[in-house]
Amino acid sequence: MKIFLFHIILALVWTAVTATFSFENLIIGLILGYIVLLVVGPAIDQSGYTRRVYKAITLFLFFIKELFVSSIRVAKDVMRPGFHMKSGVVAIPLDVTGNLEITLLANMISLTPGTLSLEVSDDRKFLYIHAMYIDEGVDQVRHNIKEGMEQHIMEVMN
Amino acid sequence: MPASCSNGQKRRGIVLEVIAGILLITGGFFVFVAAVGILRLPDILMRMHASTKAGTLGAGLILLAVAFTYAEIGIISRVIAAIAFILMTAPVAAHTIGRAAYQSGITFWKGTIVDELQDYYHRSSKINTKSDKIPDID
Numbered sequence: 001m002k003i004f005l006f007h008i009i010l011a012l013v014w015t016a017v018t019a020t021f022s023f024e025n026l027i028i029g030l031i032l033g034y035i036v037l038l039v040v041g042p043a044i045d046q047s048g049y050t051r052r053v054y055k056a057i058t059l060f061l062f063f064i065k066e067l068f069v070s071s072i073r074v075a076k077d078v079m080r081p082g083f084h085m086k087s088g089v090v091a092i093p094l095d096v097t098g099n100l101e102i103t104l105l106a107n108m109i110s111l112t113p114g115t116l117s118l119e120v121s122d123d124r125k126f127l128y129i130h131a132m133y134i135d136e137g138v139d140q141v142r143h144n145i146k147e148g149m150e151q152h153i154m155e156v157m158n
Numbered sequence: 159m160p161a162s163c164s165n166g167q168k169r170r171g172i173v174l175e176v177i178a179g180i181l182l183i184t185g186g187f188f189v190f191v192a193a194v195g196i197l198r199l200p201d202i203l204m205r206m207h208a209s210t211k212a213g214t215l216g217a218g219l220i221l222l223a224v225a226f227t228y229a230e231i232g233i234i235s236r237v238i239a240a241i242a243f244i245l246m247t248a249p250v251a252a253h254t255i256g257r258a259a260y261q262s263g264i265t266f267w268k269g270t271i272v273d274e275l276q277d278y279y280h281r282s283s284k285i286n287t288k289s290d291k292i293p294d295i296d
Contacts, residue, residue, distance in 0.1 A: 023231045071188060071215050074207060078195040087204060088272035089260075110249030113211045116203060116256050117249075121278060128275040130203045130256060138272055 003045040007033045052156055059152040066112050066148070074113040074132065085133050089118065090141050092127045096150055101157050102127070108149050115145070178226040185219030192216060200267035202259045210252040217244055 007030065014029030015021050034050065041050045077085055096102055106117040106127060114132040121128070131141050188211065195208025218241050225237040260275065 023234065067215055071211055074195070074211065075188065075191040078191050078198060078208060083200060083267075083269060086269050086271045087201075087267070088270050089275040090272065091274040091278070106253065107246075107249040110210060110252045111214050111245065113207055113215075116206055116210070117253050118203075118257050118260055119275060119278070126278070128278065130207075130260075132204060132207055134271065138274075 003037065003041070003047065003049040006044075007037060007049075010036055055152070055156045059156055062148070062152055063108060063111075070113040070115075077132075086135050087130065087132050088134050088138070089128055089130050090134065090138050092129060092142055092145050092150075094120075094125055094127055094150075095146070096154055096157070097124065098157070101153055104157075105150055105153055108153075109145065115141075174226050174229055178223040181219045181223035181226065185216050185223060188219065189216035200269070202264050203256055204267070206252050206256050206259075210248055214244065214248055217241075 010033030011026055011029030014032055015025050018025060034053065037045075038050050077083070094102065094105075096105060102120060102124060106120065109115045109117045109127075109129055116130045117127060118130055119128040120126070129141075129145070134141050192208045192211055196205050199205045199208055221237045221240055225234045228234075266273070
């Protein structure tokens with residue numbers, strides 16, 4: 001948290017030094033601040049801030065990609081006459097612990113077309129999702145969620 | 159574009175307009191697909207799939223088109239805020255509706271090949287009594 005504040009201050013210093021308080025310049029300041037933290041980070045911070053910021057951006061881009069790929073898939077099936085998919089409710093064993101991580105995973109699953117989170121078991125070991133495409137088997141659905149989203153979320157949060 | 163604009167500014171305006179146009183058309187297409195999906199898909203959970211995506215991709219793309227059209231800080235920050243709030247609230251609504259639908263015992267369409275949640279509700283009687291009890295409204 002402290003290092004995040006430091007990052008913001010670095011960006012503000014950049015806008016002050018260049019004397020342009022515009023949105024674009026603040027973004028440039030943040031990028032330059034990130035480079036500074038990449039260099040001096042290991043000396044002042046043990047939480048791996050720069051790595052987590054990088055992973056968070058990767059997670060975001062991965063999510064956008066998933067959103068597009070599966071939206072197109074659903075759109076195709078909605079527009080095509082007849083239904084060719086197999087749907088069902090699948091239990092996903094959870095490796096992520098903690099409320100924030102599970103909420104994030106469940107929300108991202110709901111936001112991606114083709115999957116919808118329905119329920120978390122009381123002991124937080126399983127997430128039950130409704131999937132639109134389980135043509136390749138239940139295990140494939142589990143594998144996709146675990147190797148894709150859950151893996152990314154764990155890398156950001158740990 | 160006013161006539162006083164320089165050539166470079168004019169070109170930038172045209173590029174922004176084309177990007178905004180593409181975003182609008184794609185966004186509109188996904189909202190349209192969502193509407194058709196709600197009408198066409200065979201059971202309620204499948205319809206939820208279609209409807210949440212109108213909120214995310216469709217509305218998100220249309221909002222982005224607004225940001226590109228005006229290309230000024232006040233509008234862009236509001237667009238980012240709106241997209242962030244949509245991304246936070248849409249899945250919660252979808253999850254709640256889907257869960258309520260499942261617990262109220264909807265019938266699945268014939269293409270449903272697996273239901274692993276059924277076992278869970280059956281196993282833990284605690285949840286079963288919780289969800290089966292419908293509160294008296296009157």
